[in-house]
Amino acid sequence: MIFGKRNREATDNELMQQIVAGDQTAFGQLYHRYKDRMYYYFYRMLGNSPELANDFLQELFMKLIEKPESFNPKFSFPTWFYSVANNMCKNEYRRREIRREYRTAEALESKIDYINDSSVGQEQLIVKVFATLDQLGEEPRSAFLLRYREGFSVKDIAEILELPEGTVKSRLFYARKVLAEKLNYLKDEVEF
Amino acid sequence: MIKKDHEQFYSGLLKNDQVGKPDAAIEDRLMYSFMLKSGASKPRQNSFASFFGWLFSVQSLGLKTGLLSVILFFSVMNNQIGIESGSVTATDSLFTKRVLVADSTSVIQNIDSIRPDSLN
Numbered sequence: 001m002i003f004g005k006r007n008r009e010a011t012d013n014e015l016m017q018q019i020v021a022g023d024q025t026a027f028g029q030l031y032h033r034y035k036d037r038m039y040y041y042f043y044r045m046l047g048n049s050p051e052l053a054n055d056f057l058q059e060l061f062m063k064l065i066e067k068p069e070s071f072n073p074k075f076s077f078p079t080w081f082y083s084v085a086n087n088m089c090k091n092e093y094r095r096r097e098i099r100r101e102y103r104t105a106e107a108l109e110s111k112i113d114y115i116n117d118s119s120v121g122q123e124q125l126i127v128k129v130f131a132t133l134d135q136l137g138e139e140p141r142s143a144f145l146l147r148y149r150e151g152f153s154v155k156d157i158a159e160i161l162e163l164p165e166g167t168v169k170s171r172l173f174y175a176r177k178v179l180a181e182k183l184n185y186l187k188d189e190v191e192f
Numbered sequence: 193m194i195k196k197d198h199e200q201f202y203s204g205l206l207k208n209d210q211v212g213k214p215d216a217a218i219e220d221r222l223m224y225s226f227m228l229k230s231g232a233s234k235p236r237q238n239s240f241a242s243f244f245g246w247l248f249s250v251q252s253l254g255l256k257t258g259l260l261s262v263i264l265f266f267s268v269m270n271n272q273i274g275i276e277s278g279s280v281t282a283t284d285s286l287f288t289k290r291v292l293v294a295d296s297t298s299v300i301q302n303i304d305s306i307r308p309d310s311l312n
Contacts, residue, residue: 021239022230024223031219039214054215061222065229126209148202149209176198186201 012077019068031061037150038085044130044145045089045138056092060085076156083160086142093138125183132182133175140175143168 010018010029018026038060043053063084064071071080133141142161146152154172158165180187196204246252 027226035214043211058218065226149206
């Protein structure tokens with residue numbers, strides 16, 4: 001307790017204030033707190049590529065180093081951080097010119113294999129789920145990840161994706177609907 | 193059989209999903225960039241805020257009192273053993289030098305000399 005140092009773990013917002021003041025230790029703490037989460041987000045958002053996920057992770061934190069003052073401490077740090085990450089993904093999609101129209105579930109039927117084999121393992125299931133999400137487009141995939149991986153509320157997701165809450169709900173509903181059709185064999189175990 | 197709801201099912205599925213770890217070299221590069229940025233934007237500085245916070249708080253009073261006593265002791269003793277201590281200019285051309293020695297005896301030296309500046 002000498003020199004007023006506290007044992008309590010600093011909040012994200014406190015760490016950001018210290019980073020603005022040039023505290024490298026605070027930056028290290030924040031990096032360790034978010035590196036795996038952001039890596040996962042980029043990995044799944046950018047076509048399951050470890051190289052791209054690493055590049056984007058580095059670029060995201062470089063943005064934080066270059067302009068830490070762009071974070072407004074009145075807002076939640078994770079919401080702001082994920083919105084920066086999501087904008088980076090959007091720019092990447094634009095760059096690749098792979099923005100797609102949202103397909104209807106019917107249109108997807110011919111392209112996505114149904115998962116009818118009840119013996120399918122967890123890994124295979126994940127692969128199929130993300131193959132389905134990849135074809136739904138950027139927003140349903142992002143909303144799905146933020147909701148079920150990160151546990152954000154619909155309100156937070158709306159802030160991150162800069163969409164109305166109703167649109168977020170409909171994106172999630174749409175993703176669930178398509179997935180429920182694909183995971184039909186699980187209907188006895190899961191209430192879709 | 194109790195069915196899972198979709199929240200439980202998808203959360204469980206995604207939270208158990210492992211995609212590996214980010215490259216460890218990223219951290220080194222970021223730390224280096226942070227150091228460069230901090231060094232370029234302003235002079236390196238240490239914050240004394242937490243020290244002053246501790247100094248003016250009520251904690252560690254014994255330690256602070258001890259430190260203060262030591263500082264006070266040395267500052268007083270330093271004055272006492274100074275060679276020029278007690279030197280008083282009495283008149284225009286007379287110095288009275290009161291020398292304090294360790295056994296507390298005062299030795300008064302009257303130096304009758306012409307001050308160099310009075311010759312001008």
